[in-house]
Amino acid sequence: MSGLLDDFLIRATLAGIGVALAAAPLGCFIVWRRMAYFGDATAHAAILGVALALAFNLSIMLGTLVMALAMALSVSALSGRGRAMDTMLGVLSHSALAAGLVAVSLLQGVRLDLSSYLFGDILAVGRADLAVIWGGAVMVIGLIWARWSALLTATLSDDLATAAGIDPRREQLILTLALAVVVAVAIKVVGVLLIAALLIIPAAAARSFARTPEAMALIAAGIGGASALVGMALAWTFDTPAGPSIVCVAAAAFGLSAMIDLLRRAA
Numbered sequence: 001m002s003g004l005l006d007d008f009l010i011r012a013t014l015a016g017i018g019v020a021l022a023a024a025p026l027g028c029f030i031v032w033r034r035m036a037y038f039g040d041a042t043a044h045a046a047i048l049g050v051a052l053a054l055a056f057n058l059s060i061m062l063g064t065l066v067m068a069l070a071m072a073l074s075v076s077a078l079s080g081r082g083r084a085m086d087t088m089l090g091v092l093s094h095s096a097l098a099a100g101l102v103a104v105s106l107l108q109g110v111r112l113d114l115s116s117y118l119f120g121d122i123l124a125v126g127r128a129d130l131a132v133i134w135g136g137a138v139m140v141i142g143l144i145w146a147r148w149s150a151l152l153t154a155t156l157s158d159d160l161a162t163a164a165g166i167d168p169r170r171e172q173l174i175l176t177l178a179l180a181v182v183v184a185v186a187i188k189v190v191g192v193l194l195i196a197a198l199l200i201i202p203a204a205a206a207r208s209f210a211r212t213p214e215a216m217a218l219i220a221a222g223i224g225g226a227s228a229l230v231g232m233a234l235a236w237t238f239d240t241p242a243g244p245s246i247v248c249v250a251a252a253a254f255g256l257s258a259m260i261d262l263l264r265r266a267a
Contacts, residue, residue: 008123013232015125015133016246019186019198020224022137025144025217026178027137027203027224032155032213033175037086037198041093043183043195045071047100050117050187054110055103061132065184071096072176097192120191120243122232129188136185138179147174152213192245195246202227205254208261224255 030039046064053063071092078088104112125133144151154161154171161168179199184196202224203216210216231246258265 011125011130016135016228017128017225018137019189020228021200021221022140022182024202024221024224026182027232028220030174030199031203037089039199040196041089042068042072042179043192044093044097046183046187046192048096051100054107064187065180068183069180072180092181118193120189122189122242131263133185136181140181143178155168159202171188194243194247201250203252205257208257239243
């Protein structure tokens, strides 16, 4: 196993699969709750976390996790005070991304390849990165599996969840925490600009093939994992960026599912 992990392509592929498996069930809840821009805003805040981590000599993973969590909690708090959710997401998402880019440019004595954080640098994933990615993936999958029934009930209706003795705000907080973890571990794989795509596209593609929520989560995981494998193969063959290649394959899967859905309805 040690010799196998010496191959950078194997490490990159395993990293892509790990992020895809973690993003799949979480992405289903984001699609069901129509929170696509929520994921985007949380991901954009990660670049500000990178700047803060470099400024204070902290771990990049810790910086992105803290800022992603802070952004997610801020949006949740502000949206519950009479402010339109889409307005808050638009303001905070782009403000955080712009502030992060400015903060990175102001750092003195730090040489930073900004594109690796914006679009990912999956081929540079090391053993330690791989351990963190899979550790985060296991944590997110375990958290969602443990709270699956409660999360589903809260997603269907806040009133239904309250009647069943479930606190909808607690379930929202659990999703927020899981989203922050996925953003933190995925920044190395697809970058802050494409994390939301990896969350949403496999789940959206799986919707046409699934009849139950559990099936949708499993199919989304399969599509995400296959996208990582095929995307890495295309990147290696055609010398294209690995992260965007993975997202392009997932987008092609969504296009295929949409076409099948249209044909099914026409028949």
